[in-house]
Amino acid sequence: MPQLTIDGKIVEAASGATLLEAAATLGIDIPTLCHCQGVPPRTSCMLCVVKDTRTGRSLPACSALADEGMVVETHSEEIVAARREVLQLLLSEHTGDCEAPCRRTCPASLQIPYMLRLIQQGEVAAAARIAKRDLIIPATLGYVCSAPCEKGCRRHAIDEAVAIQEMHRQVAEACMKEAERSSCASESGMHVAVLGSGAAGLAAAWELRRLGHACVVHEEGLCVGGELWDHKELPVWVLEAEIESIRQAGVIFELNSTRTVDDLLGGGYDAVIIAHGGAQTPQERVFVAKTEHMPVRSVFHGKMAAAEADAFLMGHDNGHAKPFDSRMHRLHREEALLFSENRIAPEALARGRCPEQQQEEAARCLHCDCLRPTSCKLRRYATEYGAKGHVYGDAERLPLDRVRQGAGVLYEPGKCVRCGLCVEITRQEGEPFGLGFTGRGYGIQVAPPLHAGLDAALSKTARRCVEACPTGALAWEGQEENTPP
Amino acid sequence: MITMKPTIDLAAVDRIIAEFGTGTETAIPVLQAVQDHYRYLPSEALEHICATTDITPASIEGIATFFAQFRRKPVGDHIIKICAGTACHVKGSPAIYEALEKHLRIPQGEDTDPDGQFTLQRVACLGCCTLAPAVQIDEVTYGHLRPDAVPRVLADFLEHDADRKAAPPMRFHHPDSRTAEVRIGLGSCCVAGGSEKIRQALEETLTDLQAKVHVKHVSCVGMCHRTPLLEILLPDCPPKLYAKVRPEDVREIITRHFRPRSPFLRLKSSAMQWLERFYTDDGRNAVARYSIDTRDAPVAAFLNAQRRLATEYCGEVGPTDIDEYQRKGGFEALRRCLGLEGGARLQPEDIIDNIERSGLRGRGGAGFPTGRKWGFVRAAEGEEKYIICNGDEGDPGAFMDRMILESYPFRVIEGMLIASLAVDAHEGIFYIRAEYPLAVRRVRAALEACTQAGLVGDNILGSGHDFHIRVMEGAGAFVCGEETALLASLEGRRGTPAFRPPFPAHRGFREKPTLVNNTETLAFVPWILRHGPEAFAEFGTEKSKGTKVFSLAGKTARGGLIEVPMGVPLRQIVEEIGGGVQDGRTFKAVQVGGPSGGCIPAHLGDTPVDYEALTQAGAMMGSGGLVVLDDSDCMVEMTRYFLSFTQRESCGKCTPCRVGTKRMLEMLTRLCEGHGKAGDLERLEHLAKVVKEQSLCGLGKTAPNPVLTTLRYYRDEFEAHLHGRCPSGTCKGLIRYGITEACIGCTKCAQACPADAIAMTPYQPHTIDVEKCTRCDVCRQVCPVDAVKVE
Numbered sequence A: 001m002p003q004l005t006i007d008g009k010i011v012e013a014a015s016g017a018t019l020l021e022a023a024a025t026l027g028i029d030i031p032t033l034c035h036c037q038g039v040p041p042r043t044s045c046m047l048c049v050v051k052d053t054r055t056g057r058s059l060p061a062c063s064a065l066a067d068e069g070m071v072v073e074t075h076s077e078e079i080v081a082a083r084r085e086v087l088q089l090l091l092s093e094h095t096g097d098c099e100a101p102c103r104r105t106c107p108a109s110l111q112i113p114y115m116l117r118l119i120q121q122g123e124v125a126a127a128a129r130i131a132k133r134d135l136i137i138p139a140t141l142g143y144v145c146s147a148p149c150e151k152g153c154r155r156h157a158i159d160e161a162v163a164i165q166e167m168h169r170q171v172a173e174a175c176m177k178e179a180e181r182s183s184c185a186s187e188s189g190m191h192v193a194v195l196g197s198g199a200a201g202l203a204a205a206w207e208l209r210r211l212g213h214a215c216v217v218h219e220e221g222l223c224v225g226g227e228l229w230d231h232k233e234l235p236v237w238v239l240e241a242e243i244e245s246i247r248q249a250g251v252i253f254e255l256n257s258t259r260t261v262d263d264l265l266g267g268g269y270d271a272v273i274i275a276h277g278g279a280q281t282p283q284e285r286v287f288v289a290k291t292e293h294m295p296v297r298s299v300f301h302g303k304m305a306a307a308e309a310d311a312f313l314m315g316h317d318n319g320h321a322k323p324f325d326s327r328m329h330r331l332h333r334e335e336a337l338l339f340s341e342n343r344i345a346p347e348a349l350a351r352g353r354c355p356e357q358q359q360e361e362a363a364r365c366l367h368c369d370c371l372r373p374t375s376c377k378l379r380r381y382a383t384e385y386g387a388k389g390h391v392y393g394d395a396e397r398l399p400l401d402r403v404r405q406g407a408g409v410l411y412e413p414g415k416c417v418r419c420g421l422c423v424e425i426t427r428q429e430g431e432p433f434g435l436g437f438t439g440r441g442y443g444i445q446v447a448p449p450l451h452a453g454l455d456a457a458l459s460k461t462a463r464r465c466v467e468a469c470p471t472g473a474l475a476w477e478g479q480e481e482n483t484p485p
Numbered sequence B: 001m002i003t004m005k006p007t008i009d010l011a012a013v014d015r016i017i018a019e020f021g022t023g024t025e026t027a028i029p030v031l032q033a034v035q036d037h038y039r040y041l042p043s044e045a046l047e048h049i050c051a052t053t054d055i056t057p058a059s060i061e062g063i064a065t066f067f068a069q070f071r072r073k074p075v076g077d078h079i080i081k082i083c084a085g086t087a088c089h090v091k092g093s094p095a096i097y098e099a100l101e102k103h104l105r106i107p108q109g110e111d112t113d114p115d116g117q118f119t120l121q122r123v124a125c126l127g128c129c130t131l132a133p134a135v136q137i138d139e140v141t142y143g144h145l146r147p148d149a150v151p152r153v154l155a156d157f158l159e160h161d162a163d164r165k166a167a168p169p170m171r172f173h174h175p176d177s178r179t180a181e182v183r184i185g186l187g188s189c190c191v192a193g194g195s196e197k198i199r200q201a202l203e204e205t206l207t208d209l210q211a212k213v214h215v216k217h218v219s220c221v222g223m224c225h226r227t228p229l230l231e232i233l234l235p236d237c238p239p240k241l242y243a244k245v246r247p248e249d250v251r252e253i254i255t256r257h258f259r260p261r262s263p264f265l266r267l268k269s270s271a272m273q274w275l276e277r278f279y280t281d282d283g284r285n286a287v288a289r290y291s292i293d294t295r296d297a298p299v300a301a302f303l304n305a306q307r308r309l310a311t312e313y314c315g316e317v318g319p320t321d322i323d324e325y326q327r328k329g330g331f332e333a334l335r336r337c338l339g340l341e342g343g344a345r346l347q348p349e350d351i352i353d354n355i356e357r358s359g360l361r362g363r364g365g366a367g368f369p370t371g372r373k374w375g376f377v378r379a380a381e382g383e384e385k386y387i388i389c390n391g392d393e394g395d396p397g398a399f400m401d402r403m404i405l406e407s408y409p410f411r412v413i414e415g416m417l418i419a420s421l422a423v424d425a426h427e428g429i430f431y432i433r434a435e436y437p438l439a440v441r442r443v444r445a446a447l448e449a450c451t452q453a454g455l456v457g458d459n460i461l462g463s464g465h466d467f468h469i470r471v472m473e474g475a476g477a478f479v480c481g482e483e484t485a486l487l488a489s490l491e492g493r494r495g496t497p498a499f500r501p502p503f504p505a506h507r508g509f510r511e512k513p514t515l516v517n518n519t520e521t522l523a524f525v526p527w528i529l530r531h532g533p534e535a536f537a538e539f540g541t542e543k544s545k546g547t548k549v550f551s552l553a554g555k556t557a558r559g560g561l562i563e564v565p566m567g568v569p570l571r572q573i574v575e576e577i578g579g580g581v582q583d584g585r586t587f588k589a590v591q592v593g594g595p596s597g598g599c600i601p602a603h604l605g606d607t608p609v610d611y612e613a614l615t616q617a618g619a620m621m622g623s624g625g626l627v628v629l630d631d632s633d634c635m636v637e638m639t640r641y642f643l644s645f646t647q648r649e650s651c652g653k654c655t656p657c658r659v660g661t662k663r664m665l666e667m668l669t670r671l672c673e674g675h676g677k678a679g680d681l682e683r684l685e686h687l688a689k690v691v692k693e694q695s696l697c698g699l700g701k702t703a704p705n706p707v708l709t710t711l712r713y714y715r716d717e718f719e720a721h722l723h724g725r726c727p728s729g730t731c732k733g734l735i736r737y738g739i740t741e742a743c744i745g746c747t748k749c750a751q752a753c754p755a756d757a758i759a760m761t762p763y764q765p766h767t768i769d770v771e772k773c774t775r776c777d778v779c780r781q782v783c784p785v786d787a788v789k790v791e
C-alpha cells in the first residue's frame, strides 16, 4: 500500500492503483478522455497528465501507478497550461459545431434546432417553452427581428433557410394564453429595480424573476414596452400578451416613474439595472443593459445584465461564462450537402399555420448542432480550461464526414479524438468486424475495416460504444441531448 | 493509374499461411509474404487471411495501413525509392523527386506513371548516405545524383534490366593462404557504389589472365565516401588499396600486380589494353589516380583517430565466414563464459558484473547502463525470457547498425548468446529494418553457420544451454525502434508505443521479461569479455565509456562509418576524420542524433561525444548519426526537414505528438515559404516545450529537440525568415534564380533545366523565366562560369 502526496494531501493508495484512482479517493478530479472503466488504458489523449515533482516528469494519471513517496501536483499552473494546450491541439483538428450556426447567429441564442425538433414531433408547447426561455418575448421578436439566424442557416446554401422566425412566432402565439413560463427559483429575498421597459428591460426583469429576485420595472413613459411600440408591423395584442405573462410571473411595473439610480439604491433596492439607453456613470451595484436598434440584441443585453446582477447578489462567479463553442470553418458545398441526407425534399413550403405544414417546415432543419453538446467531455474541459478553438489559425482541419446507418448511430469522424475506446470495446466483445484504426500519425482514423459498414461494425456494441465515446463522434441520431449547457 | 486488376489466385495466400501459421503473431510476416507475391496487398487476400487465421479484420487493416512498406494499390513494374534521409536531403534529394515526377509525368497526387512502369516511393534512408543523394531502383542503387541526370539514370536502368535478370549467381573462390588476395568491399555503400560491376570485371580479368588469386568479399571498410574499394594483398608486400574504382580500371590495376601466366596471354592482354585505350581515347593513368596508401596523410587521419572495437577487423574479415571469425578470436568470449577456455564457467552474475564494470551504456539512444538492464531481466520472475536485438535503425542519416549487421553478424550473435547466459533466456530475435535486405541475408547466413557449428540451438557447445535465434523484418516504421512499439509489432499489432512502466525487462514480448538491446551494444559484449571490462573502461569519459560508432555524412570531404573513443570533441571528428567541409565552405553545425537530436553549432565544436555533454548542448547521442552542415545550409529549413520526418513517423497515438508535430511543421513550413506571422516563433517554442514534456514515447519527447536547439542557437535566422529573408538562400519561397552578365551563352543551363525555364540563346546571355523556374538548382550546378546567382 504505497503512501504518496497528492496536491499536498497524504494518501494511502491501494496497491496497483493508478494515480487517477488515488486522486479520486481524495475527491480530486483529473480530466480524462481516453480512459474508461473496464477498458485497459491506452494512454493516448494525454489530458490526464499530472506532475511528479520529485522527478519533474509529467505522467499520465490514468496509466501511471501510485508509487511510494511520490509527490504529485494535479492542478498546478504548468499542468493546467499543458492540458489547455492538449485541448487546443485536439480542437485545432476538430470538425464539428457544438452549436448550430443559426443558434450562434441569433443574438439571444435561441436553441433553434432543438425547438425545431420539438415542433417536428408535434410538441408545440414544449417548443414554446424553449422559445420563451431563450427569447423572453418570442412572439414579439417574431415580428420585429431582422432574423440574422436565417442567414446563418446552413440550409441557406442549399436552397432556402428554414423559416426560423416564423416558427418561433407561431409556437409562441399558439401558447400565449398558457401561463407556462418555466418556473421561477425560490425567493432570494433580494430586490432589484430595472430602469426602462423596452426589450432590454423586459428581458432583464424576467430573468431576475426567474432567478428568484423581486423585481420592479420603472418606466418613465405611460406604457410598458418602450421602443418596441415603434414597430408598426407588430400587432398590439402580441406585445401586450407577452408583457402580461411577465407581469403574471410577478414582475411589478411602475409607470410614469421619475426615480433615479441613487434614489433607488437609497430606497431599499439591492441592485439596479439600467435598461433605458441613457448615459450612466459606472457605479457599485448598478448594472447596465445596453439597448440597441435591433430588439433581439437588447434582449441579449438584458439577459446578460440580469446574470451579472445575480452573480453579484448571490456572491458567485458569473456562471454565465460562455460554454466553449467549436466551430467548423466554411464548408464546401459537398460537405454542406452531407447534412441534407435523410432530410425531406428541399422545396420551400408555403408558410401556413396549420400544424402539418409547421411540422414539415421544421423538418427541413438539417440539425447542424452536435448531438451531444452536454455530455461531450471535450467541450466540457475546453470550457473549464479556457481552451480556444482557433489558436492555430489556418491549421488543416479534417474533412467533414457523417456516417450513418440503419441502427441509428451517427458517426462523425471529424469529432473523433482517437481515444480508441470504441476500438477496444468492439475487440473485447468479439465483434466480427468492429472498429479499427487505419493509417498512422496525423492521418490516423477510426473506421470499420475492410469496407464493412457501420452497422456491421457495431452489430452488438453500439450502445456501449456510444456511451464510452467521450465526444459527439458517436451518437444516437434523434435522441439528442437538450438540456441547455 | 493502373486500371487492369489482376485476377487474384488465393492459393498463394494459403501456402503462405501454411508456412507461417494462423496465430495473430504472424500477421506482419504473412502480409510481407503476401506482398512479396502480389507486389501489393489485394483486398481479397486480406479478407482471405481473416477468414482462415485468427487475425481480425480490424487488426489486419490496422497493420496494413500502419507500416510504410505495405501497399494497398498495385505498383508499377519497378519501384524507385528516393532517399529522403538527412544526408540526401542536404544534398538535394527533393529536387530529384520532383525531377522524377516530372520526367515520368506522374499525375498529381499519384505515385505511379501512367504506363505503370515506375512507382516512386520516398524512403527514410537507404543506408548509403555517403553516396547522397541516392535512389534505388529495384535492387540497383544510383548515387551522387543530379536532377538533370534523371533521364540518363532511368535509361541506364532499363537498358541493363534484362542483363541483371540473366546474371549468373556469384561464384566463390576458396582460400589458400599462399595465394594472393583481392578484397572487394561488399557493404551496402560499396554495392551501391558499383562494387558488383567491379566484381564482374575482376572475375573476367582474372579468368582472362588465368591468375591464381583469391577474391574475397569483405565487410564495410568504413570509407564509404570512396567506394567502391579494391584492396590487393600479395604475399610479402604491403597491402594496396584502390578507391573509387571504375570497372574499366580493373584490368589495368590487376595487370599491374599480377603478371599473366603465359607470355602469349601477357602480350594479348597488353595489346588489348593498348587497343582499348586507342579506341576510347582514354589515356589517363587509372592506377595513379585511384590508388591510395594508408600512409597518405588524409587516410591516416581518417583511420588514426579511430579505435575499432565493435568494428574490429574492419575491412579484413568476410562477413559470413565463421571459420575466419573464430580464427580471429571469435566465440572465445562465449567459450570463456561457458568455461571452455580453461577457466571455470562464469556465473550469470559474473557476466553481468563484467558488463557493469565496463561501464557499457546502451547505444540505442537513451544510454541506459547495459549491465543494470541485464540485472533487471535476470531478476525478473518467469521461466520464459526473451532477448531482442534492436536493429531497426530508422534515423535518416545513420547506418551504423546496418553496417555492423552486414559486416559482423557473428559478433552480434555472440553478444546475444552471452546475454542469454546472463539473463537465462532461450529465445532471441533479430528485429531488422525492412530497408536492410543485405543485413537480413547476412544475419540469416551467419545464423545458419552458427547452427551448423552447434553455437546456436539446443545444448550449445555441449553446455546444456539452449538458445534459438530467429530474424524478424520490420515493415517500415521508425517508431518501431522504440522498444514497446517494437514488441507490439513482434506480437502482430500496430507498432504503437505503450506507457512504461511496465518496462520490457519486467513485462515484454508475450508479457514475459524481455531484454531489448541495440545492435551495437551487443556487438561490444564479446570484446568486453575477451579483453576485460577495465580495458573497455579505459576508453571514454567518466560517465560514457568505451567507443561509439558514428556514421559521418553530410558536407564533409570524407564520410563513412567511424568508431571513436567517447569523449572525442566533435570538431576533431569533423576536421580530422571527416577532413573538414567540402568545396571551401565553412563548417556551420553538426547535427547529432538525427531527428531526435539537435544541431550543435560550430562554436560549440569542442563538445565531446558523451551522453551527458550532448544532452546538455540540446542534442542527443541518439543512435549516432552525424550530419555535417556548412554555411549554405539553412537552419530553418533543416529544422523543418527534421520535423517533417518525425511528423510523418509519428504513430498517431498520443495527442501532443500526433497533432503537435503537425502544427509545428505547419508553422515551420510557413516560415520557409515566407508566410510567417508575428508571434510564430513564440508559439512554436511554447508548443515545442509542451510536445517535449507531454508526449507518450521517446519519439514525441525528442521530436521538438531540433526546433528547440535551432531556436536557441540560430534565432536570428528564424527572425530573418519571419521578415521574408533566407540568409543562406535555400528556402525556395524566398529566393530567385537569375543569370548575370558573366554568362557566355554556352546553353548548358538551358539544356539542363528540367522545367524549360531557360530559353536557348547560343552565344547570347541567357535569362531565367522565374514563373517556370522550380528552383531545382541544376542550372547553377552546370554553369561553367558561375553566372547563375541566387538572391
Ligand SMILES: Cc1cc2nc3c(=O)[nH]c(=O)nc-3n(C[C@H](O)[C@H](O)[C@H](O)COP(=O)(O)O)c2cc1C
Residues within 6 Å of the ligand: B361, B362, B363, B364, B365, B366, B367, B368, B370, B373, B390, B391, B392, B393, B394, B395, B478, B479, B480, B481, B482, B483, B484, B516, B517, B518, B519, B521, B522, B623, B697, B698, B699
Ligand atoms: C522513436 C524511437 C526510435 C528508436 N529507434 C531505435 C533503433 O532504431 N535502434 C535501437 O537500438 N534503439 C532504438 N530506440 C531505443 C529503444 O527504445 C531502446 O531503448 C533500445 O533498443 C535499448 O537498447 P540499448 O539499451 O542497448 O540502447 C528508439 C527509441 C525511440 C523512442
Ligand code: SF4
Residues within 6 Å of the ligand: A094, A096, A097, A098, A099, A325, A326, A370, A371, A372, A373, A374, A376, A377, A378, A379, A415, A471, A472, A473
Ligand atoms: S463533439 Fe463536443 S466539441 Fe465537438 S462539436 Fe460536439 S459538443 Fe462540440
Ligand code: SF4
Residues within 6 Å of the ligand: A105, A106, A107, A108, A109, A110, A112, A135, A141, A145, A146, A147, A148, A149, A150, A164, A165, A168, A296
Ligand atoms: S429571428 Fe431573431 S430572435 Fe428569432 S431566432 Fe432568429 S435571430 Fe433569434
Ligand code: SF4
Residues within 6 Å of the ligand: A415, A416, A417, A418, A419, A420, A421, A422, A423, A446, A465, A468, A469, A470, A471, A473, A474
Ligand atoms: S469514435 Fe471511438 S475513438 Fe473516436 S472519440 Fe469516439 S470512442 Fe474515441
Ligand code: SF4
Residues within 6 Å of the ligand: B479, B496, B497, B649, B650, B651, B652, B653, B654, B655, B657, B658, B695, B696, B697, B698, B699, B700, B701
Ligand atoms: S509520442 Fe508520437 S509516436 Fe509516441 S506514442 Fe505518442 S503519437 Fe505515438
Ligand code: FES
Residues within 6 Å of the ligand: A031, A032, A033, A034, A035, A042, A043, A044, A045, A046, A047, A048, A049, A060, A061, A062, A063
Ligand atoms: S491519457 Fe490518460 S486519460 Fe487519456
Ligand code: FES
Residues within 6 Å of the ligand: B083, B084, B085, B086, B087, B088, B089, B124, B125, B126, B127, B128, B129, B130, B132, B133, B134, B396, B397, B398
Ligand atoms: S542514404 Fe540517403 S540519407 Fe542515408
Ligand code: FES
Residues within 6 Å of the ligand: B185, B186, B187, B188, B189, B190, B191, B219, B220, B221, B222, B223, B224, B225, B227, B229, B560, B561
Ligand atoms: S559499405 Fe563499403 S566502405 Fe562502407
